[in-house]
Amino acid sequence: MVAIPFGFVGAAFGHLLLSKPISILSMCGLVALSGVVVNDSLIMVDYINRKRREGLGLLKSVEEGVTGVL
DSSP: OTTHHHHHHHHHHHHHHOOOOOOOOHHHHHHHHHHHHHHHHHHHHHHHHHHHHTTTOHHHHHHHHHHTTO
C-alpha cells in the first residue's frame, strides 16, 4: 500500500512532462495503476520470502527481488 503514492506521483510527473491534462480516462488509469502496483509489490515480497526459505541471506534476497532476477 505504501507503493501507491509513488505510482500516483510518477503518473502526475508523466502528465506534466508531456504537457497532458489529467482527464477522466487518466483517473481511471490511475485506479488501474493502483491495482498493478499492489500486485507487483505482493509478488516481489513473495519472491523474497521464497529466497529466504531457500537459505539465501536477507540482503541478497532483497537484491534479487528488486532487480527481478528469476
